[in-house]
Amino acid sequence: MTEKKKWYNISMDVQDSLVYFILILLCGTVVLYPLGIPLNVTKETREYYDALIAVPEGGVILYDEAYMVQSYVTGSEITMFRMMFDLIREKDVKLIIVSSCVDGPLGGAMIDKLLAEGVDKTGTTYGVDYVNFGWLPGFELVLSSISKNIQTVTMNDAYGTPISQIPMMKDLTTADIDVFCFSCSVSADPWMRQWGPLHKPILMSGGSSLIAQAMPYYESRVLTAYLNGARGLAELEQIYGKFTIATALMDATNLASLYGIALILYSNIRYQMGRRKMQ
């Protein structure tokens, strides 16, 4: 006698397709009909914001853009760039942008995209207020070069201009850099190893799992502050007051998180029931 096929015993591919379809449906729905769930700004994001705006007048910020491809598409770090350009205008801060991204030249493309499409550059002059080194190969070697001597990191900037001809780089040393910021898609260890001994404020932005790995550095104050993944970027927008894609993604994050948990519970309950049945 054949066992009656249960309705949920469908093929694996269909199961997976169903899982993905429900996810797309949930996330797509909130794009059309935002839930508007309130977002609390955490102490950590507040620390990041305070550390960034605490750069002294005429100070220098170095920003290493080493985030991953999702950031290239969404441009979720636009708020940080806007904040830094506001600091250029308000406090005559100098900005050095570099990318040591392990994903390759995508890092440089991310910087170009953010500078071209998202940032208001009025009142700033390239070469005087900010410089873009572009993507540099070598990853930790680039970080090590930065920590030793900023002048020897690269011979030309991202647009081929020799560093010696860039006004803001004249006589600039690593010791003159006041704040080091980076966004990463890998473990924070290389940045901590190379920049930690400089005893300057280091600000990190990365995925929440990478932040979890960097907690020992935060606890021992080698890492000054961090932005915790997509939520951290959204919280920064809350503080800054202008909302972009990072905030828009929060509703989808909410639903996807609940959905993921529901899937885990469902699959484990089925597994345990199947085990009991076999016993």
Added chain:
Amino acid sequence: MSFIKQKEFAIILFVLPLLFLLFNYYTGIAEPAASELINWGSYLWNFSMIIGTYSLFRVHGTNIAKKGKDWSYSVVIFISFVTYFVASYVSPDVFKLILDYIQTPIMLTIWMGGFATLTMVFRGARTKSYLGVLLLLGSIFTVLRMAPIGPLIWPGFHTIGMWINDVPNMAVMRAITIVMGVGLIATLVREILGKETHYLGD
């Protein structure tokens, strides 16, 4: 010439700069030379890309010559490589077009971070022991701490999630970081003493 081909020469070539950098790290002497040596590391990194390109061409060139498995895809690899390479130098606009409309969507599709994670937990995350249950509960609290909706459902998610982050997570991360560091030091010691030869293909 024969000495250059010997393993000892490769070890000397590896160990001497290593010792010099260590010497510079502790004494601060010869800082410009050490900086230049580190820059040469970047240059060598670029050369390793040439080796990678050569390997890619050799593997897929052989596949095309022998009309091996899926050799037509090897042809696609060659064409894509040459197009991308030439475009990056000759036409930045075409390069950006390829990056924005071909490479990035393909990368995002392959990553499928959310989908892969979902399938992974749906198919493979089975709690086979009490520790597994504990692990899953911890992950649920951590996920709901990060999602803005978590504290709205129950404020305890944030409190317990932060405790998990600040106490057990911190302890484990510290322990594993120390362990990794110890492993790195051990490898460094073996390399200095010339006992580590795996990088030579042994």
Added chain:
Amino acid sequence: MLPGKNFDLIIFLLTVAGMYLFMRKAEGGRLPNIRSIPLLEELDSIIGRAAEMGRPVHYTTGYGGLHDEWAVMCVAGLAILSKVAEMCGKYRVWLQFTCFRGYLVPIGQDILKTGYEKGGAPEMYTPDMVTYVGEDQPAYIAYIMDYFMTERPAVSMVFGAIQAEMNNILMQAARVNAISLAGTPRLYYQGKMALMCDYCLLGEELYVAGASITSDPVHLGCIEAEDWFKMGIIALLVIAAIFTTLGMENVLQSLINW
């Protein structure tokens, strides 16, 4: 000597001296006693299972190479590969090694060829067993996912410096009901491995597995030295905690900054 690095240098020199002594001790025949690692003990039966099913074994060392900070992990992964290749030769199972770095191709081919010869099946080896699709992570992931779906390996092994490809590899292994074995000291993946894999090497177990597989006295001596070094670190932590509790952290700080 640069200020602030004297204490660092003393610890480093003591470490080097200690490791050298333990290596010499191991080379002299007094090997340390390594506890059994479940994964290594089951490796034989797992590959035997692949042989019974007539399906291949897939192996990868992950994202890292021999030139970056993850070289140590890659080296340990290659050490385990040599043992796996020998076992695959013994059971006459196809072993597919996918590497992320171009220079790993000749190294991998060498290891597999030697492994199959030791296992008694030199005629099984072919250079096609090593695959290299470029140094782009999505391409690497795409190849592995495709391999899993088309060839449906019985065993998936990931040992080395793994990055985001772990998600996709574990996902595909779960889909084709392959046994998942993984090992990496990388922090991010400890939880995933513990949850998803049938057998895993957590943290430093990868290095230990690499050393015990090759039975290299130098490596084994280093393992013992590392354990003593860790004891020393724990002792320092306890002393630091006591000093800090007593309000004497300035003493420690001045020692560290000496």
